[in-house]
Amino acid sequence: MPKVGMQPIRRRQLIEATLATIDEFGLADATISRIAKRAGVSTGIISHYFNGRDGLLEATMRHILTDLGTAVSERRTLLGDAPPRAHLHAIIDGNFDRSQTSRSVMKTWLAFWASSMHHRPLQTLQRVNDRRLYSNLCAQFHRVMPKHQARDAARGLAALIDGLWLRGALAPEGLNVERARRLAYDYVREQLARVETPEERSAQAAPRQRSGAQSH
Amino acid sequence: MPKVGMQPIRRRQLIEATLATIDEFGLADATISRIAKRAGVSTGIISHYFNGRDGLLEATMRHILTDLGTAVSERRTLLGDAPPRAHLHAIIDGNFDRSQTSRSVMKTWLAFWASSMHHRPLQTLQRVNDRRLYSNLCAQFHRVMPKHQARDAARGLAALIDGLWLRGALAPEGLNVERARRLAYDYVREQLARVETPEERSAQAAPRQRSGAQSH
DNA sequence: CTTTATTGATTGACCGTTCAATAAAGAATT
DNA sequence: AATTCTTTATTGAACGGTCAATCAATAAAG
Numbered sequence: 001m002p003k004v005g006m007q008p009i010r011r012r013q014l015i016e017a018t019l020a021t022i023d024e025f026g027l028a029d030a031t032i033s034r035i036a037k038r039a040g041v042s043t044g045i046i047s048h049y050f051n052g053r054d055g056l057l058e059a060t061m062r063h064i065l066t067d068l069g070t071a072v073s074e075r076r077t078l079l080g081d082a083p084p085r086a087h088l089h090a091i092i093d094g095n096f097d098r099s100q101t102s103r104s105v106m107k108t109w110l111a112f113w114a115s116s117m118h119h120r121p122l123q124t125l126q127r128v129n130d131r132r133l134y135s136n137l138c139a140q141f142h143r144v145m146p147k148h149q150a151r152d153a154a155r156g157l158a159a160l161i162d163g164l165w166l167r168g169a170l171a172p173e174g175l176n177v178e179r180a181r182r183l184a185y186d187y188v189r190e191q192l193a194r195v196e197t198p199e200e201r202s203a204q205a206a207p208r209q210r211s212g213a214q215s216h
Numbered sequence: 217m218p219k220v221g222m223q224p225i226r227r228r229q230l231i232e233a234t235l236a237t238i239d240e241f242g243l244a245d246a247t248i249s250r251i252a253k254r255a256g257v258s259t260g261i262i263s264h265y266f267n268g269r270d271g272l273l274e275a276t277m278r279h280i281l282t283d284l285g286t287a288v289s290e291r292r293t294l295l296g297d298a299p300p301r302a303h304l305h306a307i308i309d310g311n312f313d314r315s316q317t318s319r320s321v322m323k324t325w326l327a328f329w330a331s332s333m334h335h336r337p338l339q340t341l342q343r344v345n346d347r348r349l350y351s352n353l354c355a356q357f358h359r360v361m362p363k364h365q366a367r368d369a370a371r372g373l374a375a376l377i378d379g380l381w382l383r384g385a386l387a388p389e390g391l392n393v394e395r396a397r398r399l400a401y402d403y404v405r406e407q408l409a410r411v412e413t414p415e416e417r418s419a420q421a422a423p424r425q426r427s428g429a430q431s432h
Numbered sequence: 433c434t435t436t437a438t439t440g441a442t443t444g445a446c447c448g449t450t451c452a453a454t455a456a457a458g459a460a461t462t
Numbered sequence: 463a464a465t466t467c468t469t470t471a472t473t474g475a476a477c478g479g480t481c482a483a484t485c486a487a488t489a490a491a492g
Contacts, residue, residue, distance in 0.1 A: 002458055002470045003457040004457080007471095010471090028244050029334070031448085032448065032449090033446095041473090042472065043473090044472065044473060044474070046448090052448070053449090110330045111333075113326060114327045115244075116386070117242060118245070119242075127388065130383070152398075155380075155383075156399045156403070162382055163374070166375075166382055167378060179368075179371070182368075183368060183375070186368075186372070218435040218437080218491050219436050219491040219492075220436065220492085222438090247480085248482065249480095258438065258439045258440060261437080261438065262483095263482085263483065268483070269482065
């Protein structure tokens, strides 16, 4: 066997260079020649390891998504069957993990969001991720409130997270992670406090869950 | 004077064609030849009326922003000094106005957001708009709560609006305008209800009710 | 006639991909 | 230990294609 083991090294280098290049020039002007130069390799190597520019971009998005998934599940596995609030906080914290809140990653995310509307492979990745966030949130809220209410709480929280994140990416001062988390926590608190609000309570009287009363 | 008065007609045509083309192909592939073909004119006309592609894109973003501003202020001028809740609802409604929730406009918005990170003229427009939304919200919340609390309420609501809007643009089923407005209304209600929460009350003293008794 | 409106072929720049050629690292052989 | 040998790694010039901008020429309205 000859010179081997370069693949994982080059892939990491190139994905890193892609993030930096998108950060500096934007997705449209992140040409393979710029990316290759930043990674310190020739352009041909990109096609060799990623089947061209599109493959590299897709791999870059996959990389960020994997980091996000890890950031969330690392926090949640520690929790076991902790109360919903703890899991919701863990999901929030994962979404605002350091790996997701650097300038280059936020910019790349936003670029991919826009691009995913017209690019099938990216669209698939983005939708899988969206649904995962939503259904994780929904499952936790559903532990303490009826399904229709849990759905709305999840929709609201998912939108709030994405919105904080989006505004952080666009704001000149960047994202204030601590404040973003606090605002999301507040939203969780309000939603959980509404569990037994007068309008919702009128139907039943179970102290913890209302497992019998889920009509749409 | 010879043949005159084409400018406003062509400008409207071309902006409309730009929105449709971005909707269909995405910003990166919205070439002047595609836009011109859709508008039924030649490519040269774009440079003639907009000083090139960038000018057309900037004018398109300006056009959407103007519509947004109109949608909001039309609703608010009717209100006079109505209570904060009414103004906040008007701002929400304006942001979810029909002119802002069509597929092509939402897609274009998202594309411009991403692009504005690397393109000065778009960045300026986008930031002016961001600040306008934030400070409008802030001013209304501040009428019934201390400034620091109003700021957080405004930050949260702004993020929620943008997030709902973003997720609507990306979701396969599109944006459910009614539901988005309801979720935003709910957020407003919760924030206004917190006006006299124990933690916040220690400094102030205004007559209000406790424990979730809101009027519509 | 004069000015505005409009065309569309041309031009120059740049981009992604390809591929023949070269380098380098281990394995096999001597 | 020196030598081929073989496979992977890597280069970068060449190619075909596309795009935005330009501009000389034409059309049309007063």
